[in-house]
Amino acid sequence: MTHPAGPPRGLPIASPSRVRGAALRLVARDRRAVALLLLLNALAAGAGLVGPWLLGRIIDEVKAGGRVATVDQLALAIVAFALVQLLLTRYARLLAHRFGERTSARVREQYVDRALALPASVVERAGAGDLTARGTADVGAVAVTLRDAGPDILIAGVQALFILGAVFLISPLLGACGVLGLLGIGVVVRWYLRRANAAYLAQGAAASGISEVLAATASGARTVEALGLAERRVAASRDAIEWGRVTQMRTLFLRGVLFPVVDFSYSVPVVGVLLIGGALTDRGxxxxxxxxxxxxxxxxxxxxxxxxxxxxxxxxxxxxSFARVEGLGEAARPTPPAGAAPVPEGRRVRVAGVRYAYDDGPDVLHGVDLTVRPGERLALVGPSGAGKSTLGRLLAGVDAPRTGKVTVGNVPVADLDPERLRKHVVLVTQEHHVFMGTVRDNLRIAAEPSATDADLVAALSAVGADWFGELPNGLDTEVGVHGHPLDGAAAQQLALARVVLADPHTVILDEATALLDPVTARHTERALAAVLEGRTVIAIAHRLHTAHDADRVGVMENGRLTELGTHDALVASGGAYAALWNSWHGGQRK
Incomplete structure (x- = not known):
């Protein structure tokens, strides 16, 4: 069995200082509840201290030959203070639980906001598994900590301080003896804390790795089966699980050292006080x-x-887990303050001196310059791997160029927050997703709040979604995993209908009709052409009839824009586009 070298690469992890700051901000938002919680716990701890002190009084009273009535009164007082402590503790725990639920709800809401603000490129590179693990296991762990562990530690901490204070008030010498007896606990806890954070971060990363492998295998099941990759995927799963086992054994070892030493150390201060106290009692x-x-x-x-x-x-x-959840904020695109966000002036799209490389690899785009006029239909063609889709992602703001600028209305695309950007530019690829819910739910994701059912149906009609008329409940038909099945063509038309409803001024179609059969694709493209009249359309396609219908055609070769002009002009020039057209047109006639 091969052992993985370490955790998979994923989203950022927040630094300890950032985690502390985030925790303090959460507490500050509910400061009144926290203050009341501290007060109630202090009162409960004070009530709990009365019992042992009264018991000591009873012993001294009996030793001195005191009255039975006095002893009975002291015993009743012990019961009364125990009842007061019970009531105060119960209400404090209820208050702590409510505080934890409110705070964990804020964490979940913030996580969703940040996840939606993540650039698509970040999600793609990190993997859906890491994002899923943080949004489920990690957010759940944070919620439990805020609801249960945090308040319990707060309550126990107040009680411990009050108890030690009471011992010192009775006898400073015995108090010092008790504190010295607790040093063993302090040493082992310090040892544990210095190692635990890294160990649990590794365990969380391993959980993300397992989720990523399982998600990738499940989503690509057909590819795995078609290419006979089952053994490789099983081996990858085994490696991820083994790494998870190694990280869990590490945290188990830390707990295995901590708890036995602590259990032994509890008896040390009690024994020490009894031995020294006995000697002091003999001396009076x-x-x-x-x-x-x-x-x-x-x-x-x-x-x-x-x-x-x-x-x-x-x-x-x-x-x-909180560091992993809070790390999402470092990957999310920051939202400019209200009124400070740049506003595009006009609809012109420009690419100036753009170079781009994936991660630390070589450039895949080399000094691309391009200006797309408002309302123009531009087709980008070229062989696979020429950089067409990469350029489309830069135009849509999915990725940012390494050097150079991509602007819309003279504003860099990278400076626009996703919500504002999508009102101007939308990228539609051959990848699509049908969300669980009704057809209406799937369409309203992109529609304005004021959109009516008639608008939704019109958007479906605009992209040639004839299948809509056959649905059993129309817009109320459940689709998705457990609903009415939609084939790839229907799902793609549903995605195109969202574009119609989003109503951007610039649409980038990256093989958007690749999953449709030629007849349906041609029908859909014609329908879209009518709907997108007056908008800027940048189409990336291998089917050159799209280029024939475009205002201009750009040819990408080896990451460079080598030709740009009208269809007729490029065919007449006899260059790369003419060769592509003649090859494709000849194949079509055959």
């Missing part, structure tokens, strides 16, 4: 009741410390 320095009260306090200290240490593991896991 401390009363027997004080020693018993201190021992009970230190034994009582085990409960909040146990809560803290049991939850600290969850907090470490939650903190690592």
């Amino acid at each position: 320095t401390v009363s027997l009741g004080a020693v018993v009260a201190c021992a009970l306090y230190l034994r009582q200290l085990a409960q909040p410390l146990d809560t803290i240490l049991m939850r600290v593991e969850q907090v470490q896991s939650g903190a690592a």
